[in-house]
Amino acid sequence: MGDVRRYLAVGLDCYLCLVTVGILARPYVHRSDSAEAAGLLLGPALVFSFLNHVVLTALTGAGAGKLIMGIRVVGLPDAGRPGPWPLLLRWLYGLCWLPLQPWYGLRSLLSGPGVLPRTTLWNGGNGELRADPLGLRQVRRSDLAARRNATVAARAHR
Template sequence: MVSKRPPQATVYPDGLRIGAPASEARGGSANLIDFFLCLILALPVAFAGFAAYASAADGSARGTWATVALLWGSALLVSFGNQVLLGRWCGGSLGKLMLGLHVVRTRDGRRPRFWHLVGRWLAGLLLVPFGVLILAIALAGAVGIDAPLSTGEWLGVSPVHREVPEGPALTPEERAAPERAAERRQPKDAHESRERKARKREERARQREAVARRVREGEAEPLPYGRRVWCAVLDLVFTVVVGTLVWFVLIVAVPSTRTDDSDTVAPIAVMCAAYLGCSFLNRVLLNRTLRGSLGRRLLGLRTAVTRTGRPPGVARLVLQWLLGLALSPISFFFILFGAAPLAQRIVGVTVVPTRERVASQVAAVT
């Protein structure tokens, strides 16, 4: 019996050792964290710039173009500081540092130079829509997606683990040899490719059925406290950030929502509607499409019916969402003490790992 080999460090000809390359899942999660952090940190910067502009203009700064320019300018400024300045000074953006990663030059393993990071940042801005699309497809479990979730690999910058493992290490040529061989190797015919995809689908179906069986039989392991908390935090951040952006867009684009300072009912109503819409999108639509909310899918979890282990239907998800809104003041305490939210218990749904957590073992061929 053989088990999965631990990650190995990379050693360069000058003796420099760096950590193992980051997986696409971890790199994509770091990019998504950077995206949300950029939006969160851009809001106070935009508010400060908006107040400074209003003070300099000696009045209310409610021009549409001024608002849009301040909002986008703040987001670009925060993104530049996170991706370029922190990448140069600390070795990586906030998202990568939070996940134990940093970026290095692929050719020599050193920290990227300033202009190298600027070029990577500009390329990332141009490819943001495609990166979000690839990430959504990857979270949905599609197969055949081989494009990296980072522009660094195209520009000679690679995310690697900060921790450098001991023991034997691979040279860059040895690490790149299997990838180059795979690129040169073409499928003999279309039938071979279809069979390979069918085997992957069957394997994922067996793993999902194993998890569903454990849920039905009551043998599913309880989720760790940290994963429950991080799921709630990521879902809350998604709702707040996206809802705030939708609110800003509606305030700027819809003239009827821009009232005088004495009338605050319309802006508050628009803000509540934006938050509720984003919460419905995450808790119901994404839950049904991806079999889990965005926070759960990022942490390798999915939603299942407690009685059957199958994905819940739309009606059950809508009922859970409505109960969650009504019980939101006390749901925080359930999460704080490591228990499942009350709405999940009432509706009869649970959160389980996407795949069965067993050590993968392969029989040795003798």
């Protein structure tokens, strides 16, 4: 699956989160100081992110952005819908992974090419990037449907 589709799904998730949080917090932000305003924005953003990435994905197989872009999150090896526990851990990894990316990029630039591997939470320190630390993958909805049809056809021929 192309990275463009996944990046668009992430962008849609971010946009929907910002719009929702902005609408919810707008009546209260102008009445508070900056620390309270940050809390008023951060709390709902985390709740919306959890609902989108854990609850909605557990129920439908994808968050809002992935649903719009025709992507599903599946567990390996059976390509079934992942349970809430792997989705919760995946969400927590994402919360830790994203803020650290500037650090990893800067560290690899300052160390020179090939000196330090790009180490992240996603690869366990060996420099090889993995799509997901919990055995979950993102696939196009059409590819998932084709796999199911092929499985049904193979069972019918037996």
